[in-house]
Structures are given as structure tokens and as C-alpha cells.
Amino acid sequence: MTAxxxxxxxxxxxxDRDTQRAIRLAGAEPVALWHKDKxxxxxxxxxxxxxxxxxxxLRAGAISRFSPVMETVIEQAKxxxxxxxxxxxxxxxxxxxxxPGAMLGNNHLHFICRDQKLRVEHADTAxxxxxTAGQEIRIPLKNMDGRYVADSYTLDQLEAExxxxxxxxxxxxxxxxxxxxxxxNEAGNVVGLMPHPEHAVEPLIGTGRTDGLPFFTSIxxxxxxx
Amino acid sequence: MARVVVDVMLKPEIxxxxxxxxxxxxxxxxxxxxSDVRQGKRFExxxxxxxxxxxxxxxxxxxxxxxxxxxxEDFTVKVEEVAGxxx
Numbered sequence: 001m002t003a004x005x006x007x008x009x010x011x012x013x014x015x016d017r018d019t020q021r022a023i024r025l026a027g028a029e030p031v032a033l034w035h036k037d038k039x040x041x042x043x044x045x046x047x048x049x050x051x052x053x054x055x056x057x058l059r060a061g062a063i064s065r066f067s068p069v070m071e072t073v074i075e076q077a078k079x080x081x082x083x084x085x086x087x088x089x090x091x092x093x094x095x096x097x098x099x100p101g102a103m104l105g106n107n108h109l110h111f112i113c114r115d116q117k118l119r120v121e122h123a124d125t126a127x128x129x130x131x132t133a134g135q136e137i138r139i140p141l142k143n144m145d146g147r148y149v150a151d152s153y154t155l156d157q158l159e160a161e162x163x164x165x166x167x168x169x170x171x172x173x174x175x176x177x178x179x180x181x182x183x184x185n186e187a188g189n190v191v192g193l194m195p196h197p198e199h200a201v202e203p204l205i206g207t208g209r210t211d212g213l214p215f216f217t218s219i220x221x222x223x224x225x226x
Numbered sequence: 227m228a229r230v231v232v233d234v235m236l237k238p239e240i241x242x243x244x245x246x247x248x249x250x251x252x253x254x255x256x257x258x259x260x261s262d263v264r265q266g267k268r269f270e271x272x273x274x275x276x277x278x279x280x281x282x283x284x285x286x287x288x289x290x291x292x293x294x295x296x297x298x299e300d301f302t303v304k305v306e307e308v309a310g311x312x313x
Binding site for chain 1: 239243244247292297298
């Protein structure tokens with residue numbers, strides 16, 4: 001038996017297929033979920049993929065957060081369902097207040113697309129156990145609204161509780177406070193990050209490395225061993 | 227019909243690169259003496275029925291939960307007289 005991992009498609013999602021492929025390559029079964037459908041089809045985990053859901057109208061993630069599927073995702077994430085938000089998915093998670101802080105436009109006002117070096121600060125979340133703390137990885141980054149902000153009290157709390165999971169190395173591509181690229185919730189089941197692990201799972205494409213694959217093998221091991 | 231206007235602004239401590247870009251363009255256009263620009267959003271809601279306390283409370287809730295993200299933004303709600311409506 002393998003794990004079933006849902007991938008939500010919103011209107012404007014771009015990376016749902018790549019995410020499904022990454023899940024399949026890791027050895028799990030991807031399950032397509034639809035934004036208008038409250039039913040999560042009994043999946044064991046959910047990924048909110050990248051893209052420009054609802055055109056990023058109002059604020060990135062602001063409209064998706066109120067979609068029918070998110071009602072169930074929010075409810076079950078609070079009960080422990082593992083959820084990963086990548087890029088636009090991270091924006092949806094902050095808008096849904098499953099993760100603290102908010103995402104704003106890049107400080108340089110340009111779309112950015114590059115191979116980005118990151119440090120995995122914590123390997124004790126549901127989605128990072130196949131990394132080691134302190135490991136440096138390189139995966140693609142592509143966004144317009146990637147600037148992570150939160151008040152200094154929240155930032156201090158995230159640091160103190162070990163909830164800054166990924167930090168930009170060498171270059172801060174969007175003005176994110178404290179070089180934060182990804183964070184987790186208190187329980188460690190909800191993780192959001194701006195760069196794209198699903199685009200770095202095969203040597204042939206992306207960065208030419210498979211630095212993103214451990215996201216998907218981490219969750220698979222957790223679910224299968226549960 | 228009455229109009230309710232919701233203005234949404236980034237909180238003062240949040241960096242606003244768009245506002246800065248606008249401000250930096252001003253001297254080139256011959257506008258001097260403007261030391262800072264911050265850019266926000268304005269929503270005009272055309273309300274059916276009376277804008278009483280209950281309606282305003284609902285709009286306040288709408289602004290707080292949806293039109294603004296109060297992690298990064300502040301908002302104000304005000305009722306605007308629509309020209310020509312009073313007869």
C-alpha cells in the first residue's frame with residue numbers, strides 16, 4: 001500500500017501536473033483535487049501547487065482561500081493532515097492563516113526566475129525528514145509576490161520555535177524578512193515555501209539535480225510508516 | 227442606493243516598493259516637494275437597501291476578512307453620498 005497525496009487545482013494553477021509527477025516519481029499516488037469540490041477523496045496529505053490562482057486578484061491567494069476545497073483543507077490541516085504549499089500554495093496558506101505572516105510583491109517589483117540556493121534549517125517537519133538540518137539545496141524559484149513579511153514578534157517566535165524551515169542563501173531574491181523562504185506551523189504538519197521542489201525531481205530537467213525530491217519521499221515515508 | 231467606500235492601506239511599517247517607485251518618478255515629471263508616496267486600494271461598494279448599523283457591521287466584517295489582510299494592511303469604512311440620489 002502506498003500513500004495517496006492530493007494536489008489541488010485552482011483556476012490559474014500552473015504546477016499541479018508537475019507536482020503530481022513528482023509525487024509519482026517519489027513512489028506515492030497523486031490524486032487530483034478540484035477547487036470547487038469540498039471532498040478530499042480521503043487522501044493522506046495535500047499539496048497546494050504554484051501558479052496564479054484566480055489571477056492573484058485582490059492579493060495572491062486571497063480568493064482561493066475561500067474556495068470550497070479550502071474549507072476542508074483548513075479544517076483537516078488543523079486536525080493534523082499534512083499540507084504543503086508551494087509558491088502560490090504558500091500564499092494561500094498565509095491568507096488562510098494556517099501559517100503566520102503574509103506575502104507581498106517582490107521588493108524589486110520584477111518577476112524573478114532563477115535557480116535558488118536554500119538552507120534546510122529544520123528536518124523535523126512532515127515534509128523535510130529526508131533532509132538533514134543545515135543541508136544546502138538548489139531548486140528553481142519563480143514568483144512575483146515572494147516577499148515574506150511578519151511583525152518582529154512573530155518572526156522572533158518563529159525563530160525561537162524552530163519554525164523557519166528554509167532560508168535563502170547567498171542572495172535574497174525578493175526582500176523576504178530574515179531571508180525566510182519557508183516556514184511551518186506549530187505542529188509541523190503544514191509547510192509553505194516560495195521555491196519549487198517539484199521542478200527539481202529529475203536530473204534531465206530543472207536545475208539538473210534532484211534536490212526537491214526529498215519533500216515527496218519525506219511525506220511518503222511518514223505516511224507509510226504511520 | 228448608497229455607496230460605501232473601503233480604503234485599504236499597507237501598514238506604516240510595511241515596505242511599499244510601488245509607492246517608492248512612484249515617488250522617485252516625481253522630480254523627473256517636475257513635481258518637487260513630495261517626500262513620500264504610499265499606494266493603497268479603494269473599493270466602492272454599491273449597497274442595496276439602507277446603510278444602517280447592521281449593514282455597516284457586515285461590511286466591516288467583509289473588509290476585515292477579505293478586502294484587507296490585517297496582517298499587513300489597515301482599512302477604513304465610510305459611507306459616501308451618491309450624487310443625484312437625494313431628491
